[in-house]
Amino acid sequence: MELRELLIAAAAHAADFREQAAEARVFPETGPEAVRDALGTLPEGPAPAAEVVDELVKAAEPALVANTGPRYFGFVTGGALDAATAADVLTTGWDQNGFNAISSPAAAAVEDVAASWLKELLGLPATASSGFVTGGQAANTVCLAAARHHVLARAGWDVERDGLPGAPRIRVVVNADRHATIDRSLRLLGLGTGAVVPVRTDPQGRTDVGELARVLSDVDGPSIVCLQAGDVNTGSFDDFPAAVEAAHRRGAWVHVDGAVGLWAAASPTLRPITAGVEAADSWSTDGHKWLNVPYDSGYAFCAHPEAHAAATAYTAAYLTGQDGFRAPSAFALESSRRARGFATWAALRQLGRGGLAELVDRCCALARRFAGLLADAGVEIGNEVVLNQVLAAFGDDERTRRVLAAVQRSGVCWMGGTRWHGREYMRISVSSWRTTAGDVDRAAGAVLSAFRRERGAAFPAAGPP
Numbered sequence: 438m439e440l441r442e443l444l445i446a447a448a449a450h451a452a453d454f455r456e457q458a459a460e461a462r463v464f465p466e467t468g469p470e471a472v473r474d475a476l477g478t479l480p481e482g483p484a485p486a487a488e489v490v491d492e493l494v495k496a497a498e499p500a501l502v503a504n505t506g507p508r509y510f511g512f513v514t515g516g517a518l519d520a521a522t523a524a525d526v527l528t529t530g531w532d533q534n535g536f537n538a539i540s541s542p543a544a545a546a547v548e549d550v551a552a553s554w555l556k557e558l559l560g561l562p563a564t565a566s567s568g569f570v571t572g573g574q575a576a577n578t579v580c581l582a583a584a585r586h587h588v589l590a591r592a593g594w595d596v597e598r599d600g601l602p603g604a605p606r607i608r609v610v611v612n613a614d615r616h617a618t619i620d621r622s623l624r625l626l627g628l629g630t631g632a633v634v635p636v637r638t639d640p641q642g643r644t645d646v647g648e649l650a651r652v653l654s655d656v657d658g659p660s661i662v663c664l665q666a667g668d669v670n671t672g673s674f675d676d677f678p679a680a681v682e683a684a685h686r687r688g689a690w691v692h693v694d695g696a697v698g699l700w701a702a703a704s705p706t707l708r709p710i711t712a713g714v715e716a717a718d719s720w721s722t723d724g725h726k727w728l729n730v731p732y733d734s735g736y737a738f739c740a741h742p743e744a745h746a747a748a749t750a751y752t753a754a755y756l757t758g759q760d761g762f763r764a765p766s767a768f769a770l771e772s773s774r775r776a777r778g779f780a781t782w783a784a785l786r787q788l789g790r791g792g793l794a795e796l797v798d799r800c801c802a803l804a805r806r807f808a809g810l811l812a813d814a815g816v817e818i819g820n821e822v823v824l825n826q827v828l829a830a831f832g833d834d835e836r837t838r839r840v841l842a843a844v845q846r847s848g849v850c851w852m853g854g855t856r857w858h859g860r861e862y863m864r865i866s867v868s869s870w871r872t873t874a875g876d877v878d879r880a881a882g883a884v885l886s887a888f889r890r891e892r893g894a895a896f897p898a899a900g901p902p
């Protein structure tokens with residue numbers, strides 16, 4: 438088969454899968470073992486490319502998750518817009534090295550355009566530097582590396598040259614409900630999770646700013662404060678104006694983990710809950726969550742480009758590159774890298790400013806609809822539904838787990854479970870451009886019928902004595 442037919446065949450498989458995702462089971466009945474058994478033996482010789490693709494499709498397809506479909510509510514992740522998906526297919530075909538403008542002028546330029554659009558949409562300073570990375574984890578790591586550079590440089594220590602042995606101890610003052618990726622970034626950066634000073638939160642996971650100010654006044658030496666735009670469980674936002682002010686008064690660097698919630702800034706209706714976020718020193722967010730860009734896609738932004746580049750660039754010639762154009766890899770963790778700008782540009786171009794605002798608003802309205810349908814039927818909603826996240830409990834932890842497992846098995850929709858402030862919840866996250874009110878009604882119907890079955894099992898109809 439010619440390359441042309443091969444690529445068209447592969448794209449057709451992808452298109453079929455995406456089309457069928459609207460009606461197919463959301464979570465497959467085939468497990469990972471079956472796929473491993475089908476593909477696991479190392480072949481001795483080569484195979485024609487077309488057969489390779491067929492073999493892969495045949496073995497993998499039964500165990501794919503329909504997270505590109507409209508009733509996937511797991512992990513705060515979206516479903517990849519059509520234009521972004523097609524652009525990602527092109528990215529693979531073009532196979533550009535997004536290292537700098539010499540390895541690919543197009544990749545460097547498109548990433549630059551997409552970065553400035555993102556900053557504008559998210560209300561971040563136009564002068565902020567940006568790194569296109571693999572996701573929220575990598576974005577947090579890049580931003581905290583920049584923070585590490587900055588606070589140690591101010592304490593007279595060159596961490597890039599001298600490393601951490603003998604350096605002043607950095608304290609990392611964080612929201613007690615932070616995402617686990619913050620801790621992993623601290624481990625990778627050699628700051629250690631022992632550097633964490635947790636700050637108490639309210640029942641929605643918002644940092645107690647009075648407590649933050651008290652904790653900071655006890656911290657001597659270099660410090661970093663991590664805040665959240667959109668808690669992964671409740672969707673709540675920290676009080677940025679007060680928290681950033683308290684942190685900056687003590688000379689701390691403020692990092693905002695906005696993997697999910699920074700997108701609220703792109704909606705004129707929701708933007709007020711992100712007020713003050715632009716005064717932070719660094720921000721991370723995800724493309725593969727609410728922007729509906731295919732995996733993997735995340736962004737690190739930094740208000741201090743020189744600190745960002747000092748942490749991640751090869752050389753000081755970071756702003757212009759060797760050839761006079763900004764080198765995208767100077768602001769990420771990789772050297773040779775996927776040209777991530779194409780898919781992001783395509784997502785933003787397909788939506789436009791108004792489309793992105795509408796996507797964010799619609800997901801939030803659908804989350805409120807979901808919560809309302811459940812609450813009306815006697816389900817306990819565990820959070821204030823301020824964004825696209827809903828926590829639902831169905832009685833004790835055991836029953837919540839059973840209802841969740843039944844819904845996941847049903848194939849109608851999929852959502853995960855979470856532990857929040859000591860209790861088990863079903864976590865519903867509405868993040869896909871494909872989700873409609875009808876999908877929410879169907880999914881809520883599946884949840885409620887599982888709930889009624891479990892409740893019926895707990896209180897069987899009285900029989901003869």
Ligand SMILES: *Cc1c(COP(=O)(O)O)cnc(C)c1O
Pocket residue numbers: 513571572573574575616618667668669694695696697723735
């Ligand atoms: C999802 C998430 C992350 C991690 O992002 P990945 O893209 O999975 O690496 C970090 N912080 C928050 C708040 C998140 O929701």
